[in-house]
Amino acid sequence: MTAKLIKGTEIGEQILKEITAEVAEIKGKYGIVPGLVTILVGSNPASISYVTLKIKTAHRLGFKEIQDNQPVDISEKNLLALIDTYNKDNSIHGILVQLPLPKHIDEKKVLNAIDPDKDVDGFHPVNVGRLMIGGEEVKFPPCTPAGIQELIVRSGIETSGAEAVVVGRSNIVGKPIANMLFQKGRGADATVTVVHTRTKNMAEHCKRADILVVAAGVPGLVKPEWIKPGACVIDVGVNRIGEKPSKDDPKKMVPILKGDVDFEAAKEIAGSITPVPGGVGPMTITMLMKNTLKSLKFKLGIQ
Amino acid sequence: MTAKLIKGTEIGEQILKEITAEVAEIKGKYGIVPGLVTILVGSNPASISYVTLKIKTAHRLGFKEIQDNQPVDISEKNLLALIDTYNKDNSIHGILVQLPLPKHIDEKKVLNAIDPDKDVDGFHPVNVGRLMIGGEEVKFPPCTPAGIQELIVRSGIETSGAEAVVVGRSNIVGKPIANMLFQKGRGADATVTVVHTRTKNMAEHCKRADILVVAAGVPGLVKPEWIKPGACVIDVGVNRIGEKPSKDDPKKMVPILKGDVDFEAAKEIAGSITPVPGGVGPMTITMLMKNTLKSLKFKLGIQ
Numbered sequence: 001m002t003a004k005l006i007k008g009t010e011i012g013e014q015i016l017k018e019i020t021a022e023v024a025e026i027k028g029k030y031g032i033v034p035g036l037v038t039i040l041v042g043s044n045p046a047s048i049s050y051v052t053l054k055i056k057t058a059h060r061l062g063f064k065e066i067q068d069n070q071p072v073d074i075s076e077k078n079l080l081a082l083i084d085t086y087n088k089d090n091s092i093h094g095i096l097v098q099l100p101l102p103k104h105i106d107e108k109k110v111l112n113a114i115d116p117d118k119d120v121d122g123f124h125p126v127n128v129g130r131l132m133i134g135g136e137e138v139k140f141p142p143c144t145p146a147g148i149q150e151l152i153v154r155s156g157i158e159t160s161g162a163e164a165v166v167v168g169r170s171n172i173v174g175k176p177i178a179n180m181l182f183q184k185g186r187g188a189d190a191t192v193t194v195v196h197t198r199t200k201n202m203a204e205h206c207k208r209a210d211i212l213v214v215a216a217g218v219p220g221l222v223k224p225e226w227i228k229p230g231a232c233v234i235d236v237g238v239n240r241i242g243e244k245p246s247k248d249d250p251k252k253m254v255p256i257l258k259g260d261v262d263f264e265a266a267k268e269i270a271g272s273i274t275p276v277p278g279g280v281g282p283m284t285i286t287m288l289m290k291n292t293l294k295s296l297k298f299k300l301g302i303q
Numbered sequence: 304m305t306a307k308l309i310k311g312t313e314i315g316e317q318i319l320k321e322i323t324a325e326v327a328e329i330k331g332k333y334g335i336v337p338g339l340v341t342i343l344v345g346s347n348p349a350s351i352s353y354v355t356l357k358i359k360t361a362h363r364l365g366f367k368e369i370q371d372n373q374p375v376d377i378s379e380k381n382l383l384a385l386i387d388t389y390n391k392d393n394s395i396h397g398i399l400v401q402l403p404l405p406k407h408i409d410e411k412k413v414l415n416a417i418d419p420d421k422d423v424d425g426f427h428p429v430n431v432g433r434l435m436i437g438g439e440e441v442k443f444p445p446c447t448p449a450g451i452q453e454l455i456v457r458s459g460i461e462t463s464g465a466e467a468v469v470v471g472r473s474n475i476v477g478k479p480i481a482n483m484l485f486q487k488g489r490g491a492d493a494t495v496t497v498v499h500t501r502t503k504n505m506a507e508h509c510k511r512a513d514i515l516v517v518a519a520g521v522p523g524l525v526k527p528e529w530i531k532p533g534a535c536v537i538d539v540g541v542n543r544i545g546e547k548p549s550k551d552d553p554k555k556m557v558p559i560l561k562g563d564v565d566f567e568a569a570k571e572i573a574g575s576i577t578p579v580p581g582g583v584g585p586m587t588i589t590m591l592m593k594n595t596l597k598s599l600k601f602k603l604g605i606q
Contacts, residue, residue, distance in 0.1 A: 125436060129428030132435050132482065133474055137428070161501045169485055171436055179435065179482070182472055182497045191508065193496040194485045198464045205494065 003270040006155050006234070008147070008279045012286040015150065016061065019293055023062045026296065034296040035064040035092040036120070036289075039082065041105070042072030047098045054096065057285050063292065064091060076105045080113050087115040093299065094120035094292035117298065120291035122146075123171075131176055134183040139298065140291045145177040147283025148213060148234050153187040155272055157211060157232045160189035165209035167222065167260070169196045173215035173236050181211075202226075214260040224265035233266055233273040235259035236280050306573040309458050309537070311450070311582045315589040318453065319364065322596055326365040329599065337599040338367040338395040339423070339592075342385065344408070345375035350401045357399065360588050366595065367394060379408045383416050390418040396602065397423035397595035420601065423594035425449075426474075434479055437486040442601065443594045448480035450586025451516060451537050456490040458575055460514060460535045463492035468512035470525065470563070472499045476518035476539050484514075505529075517563040527568035536569055536576040538562035539583050 027033050036058045038051045051067060058065035070079065079101075086092045095118045101107050111119075116126035122142035130137045141149070152159060164181045168174035174194065182192040195205045206212055206226035214222050215236035227233060237260030246252040259276030267273050274280055297303035330336050339361045341354045354370060361368040373382065382404075389395045398421045404410050414422075419429035425445035433440045444452070455462060467484045471477035477497065485495040498508045509515055509529035517525050518539035530536060540563030549555040562579030570576050577583055600606035 125430075125432030125440070126428045127432065128435050129430065129432030132431050132478055133428065134478075161503045163503075169487075175435055175437075175482070175485075178485075178497075179478070182478075182481075182499065184472075189499075189501040191496065191498050191502040193494065195494050196485065196492075198492040199494040200464045200466075 003233070003267040004155070004272040005267075006151050006232075006272050006274045006279060008151060008274060008282040011151055011154050012147075012282040014154075015286050015290060016057070019289055020061050022293060026300070026302075027062065030300055032091075032296065032300075033062055033064050034058075034094065034289075034292045035066070035089075036094040036096070036292045037066040037068055037086050037092050038096045038098060039068045039070065039079075039086075040098045041070045041074055041079065041101055043069075044100070047100075051098050054285060054288065057289055058292070061289055063289070066092070072102050074105075076109070079105060079110055083110065083113045087113075087118060092118065093295035094118055094288075096121060096288075118295060120288060120295055122176075122291065128171075128176070132179050134179075135185070140294065141180060141287075142172065142176050143284045143287040143291065144173050144236065144280065145180055146287040146290070147280055148173075148177055148236065149180055149187045150287070151234065151274065151280065151283060152211065152232060155232070157272065159187050159211065162190045162210040163208050164190040164192045164211040164213065165205050166192065166194050166213045166215070167196070167202070167206065168215035168217070168236075169194055170215060173213075177213055177215070181213075216260050218260055219258040220260070220262045222261040222266070224262055224269050227261075227266055227269045229269055230271035231269075233261055233270040234280060235261040235263070235274050235276050237261070238276060238281060306536070306570040307458070307575040308570075309454050309535075309575050309577045309582060311454060311577060311585040314454055314457050315450075315585040317457075318589050318593060319360070322592055323364050325596060329603070329605075330365065333603055335394075335599065335603075336365055336367050337361075337397065337592075337595045338369070338392075339397040339399070339595045340369040340371055340389050340395050341399045341401060342371045342373065342382075342389075343401045344373045344377055344382065344404055346372075347403070350403075354401050357588060357591065360592055361595070364592055366592070369395070375405050377408075379412070382408060382413055386413065386416045390416075390421060395421065396598035397421055397591075399424060399591075421598060423591060423598055425479075425594065431474075431479070435482050437482075438488070443597065444483060444590075445475065445479050446587045446590040446594065447476050447539065447583065448483055449590040449593070450583060451476075451480050451539065452483055452490045453590070454537065454577065454583065454586060455514065455535060458535070460575065462490050462514065465493045465513040466511050467493035467495045467514040467516065468508050469495065469497050469516045469518070470499070470505070470509065471518035471520070471539075472497055473518060473520075476516075480516055480518070484516075519563045521563055522561040523563070523565045525564040525569070527565055527572050530564075530569055530572045532572055533574035534572075536564055536573040537583060538564040538566070538577050538579050540564070541579060541584060 122140040181190040213234045219239040240255040242256040243253040246254045425443040484493040516537045522542040543558040545559040546556040549557045
């Protein structure tokens, strides 16, 4: 048996098309588009590349997008004042501060200064709390877990009553996806087990899983024999295990990526599985855009 | 084998003594005591009885305590203004609004108006978020789950690497205790499974549990054969299944309480178990007092 591939590139593309259509419709009806600002402090190359991708995607969807670049020596006070300006700006519905920030700035203080109703990353304690409370309380589920849930739902995987096992307990993936999967409702109602470094029999737990979400950051952690035949396997790991020449330009080296699951062997046992790259990865920016659209819709009272 | 009884009455009493000593010490050093206000709207007899018990306990510990009774027809606006007054009052460290509120008042709006740093019940989204984020972020864990964790720790039960199964996914008990048990740290680091009404094989999950926390609200749901020999069983259920004459006054009827676990049979299998009543119940007010003391300590910068 070879598992069905859950392609985040394709599912993400479909969602981006839906967002584009909705943006156009809202623009026609209300004369406003989602506004997203990305604040970049300094010129870390990786940060520039992330921000550029976000801005490019926002632009393509018809969003208003602002790339606000600030010098690396901006004071914390001035950065907080800048956030306050965007908090008050009615044309802005999502505020992103690209991490990491320079060491003289308190990251937590800066992130917590973002208006929770514009915190489209979903990491502000208020939004984390809303996520755990569940139901109508939820505004902005964090982007990677929200992407995982979409991949599961759009692949036709039944979550209600399913055994879901989450490997890893990070604040970015493990904890929020666990909380999302055991809530009531669509793409949820699962029986959820969270396993982690202190778990004694990780393999046994994974073997029970109808839905296995792996976000441990350990390349090849999950062995094929840990997978229940027919299970849905979501591999969130993006581990750089080396470099190889780029296909486009053989003189340029690109990272070799490996997931937390031994993909080649696992795909012969699982019912469906995400590849790395091209699985969960592309969903994060997609869901960020969806959250920004949601923010506008909350403001317009149409969601 | 007969299980060791985990007596919340005794453990709670011990914690209250510790709080009393700490309050006296802080009073001596800083000249201030924890201040708790309980806002009661109307005169619901059950609410009066809860508030009275809270106030009595606070008084016994040497807290400043205010019982602020408001008429049933107070406007939402005036109630919000009242909360704002206590938010600004430097002698008040914990604000409780007794529920339920009359129907003309939006409960959620009122609860969310409490300063999260005085929300000693721990139900404000900010505090729910802090709980899920974990570690030093946590300020006020909600009182019943915090009481459960204390019972487990003070009974000498090892949680690290233990299999914990939580039955029920309420916002008051199931979700927060699950999130607390899978965090890193003291009384945590457990492998946690959350089971609920949609779970297909609840008995099988419970049988795996070294620590079984039952908060389903279904009398006698957990059968003795669901319990792993030697397990720690925490029964959060307080179900009224009838009435009986009071011991103190045989003319007066008092409710007959039954937990979610078939206690008599379960205690022959479990290693330790909470009785109902006298198990988890008394811990809730105790932890409320502990949160109020913590609030003062945060303010003084001594925690």
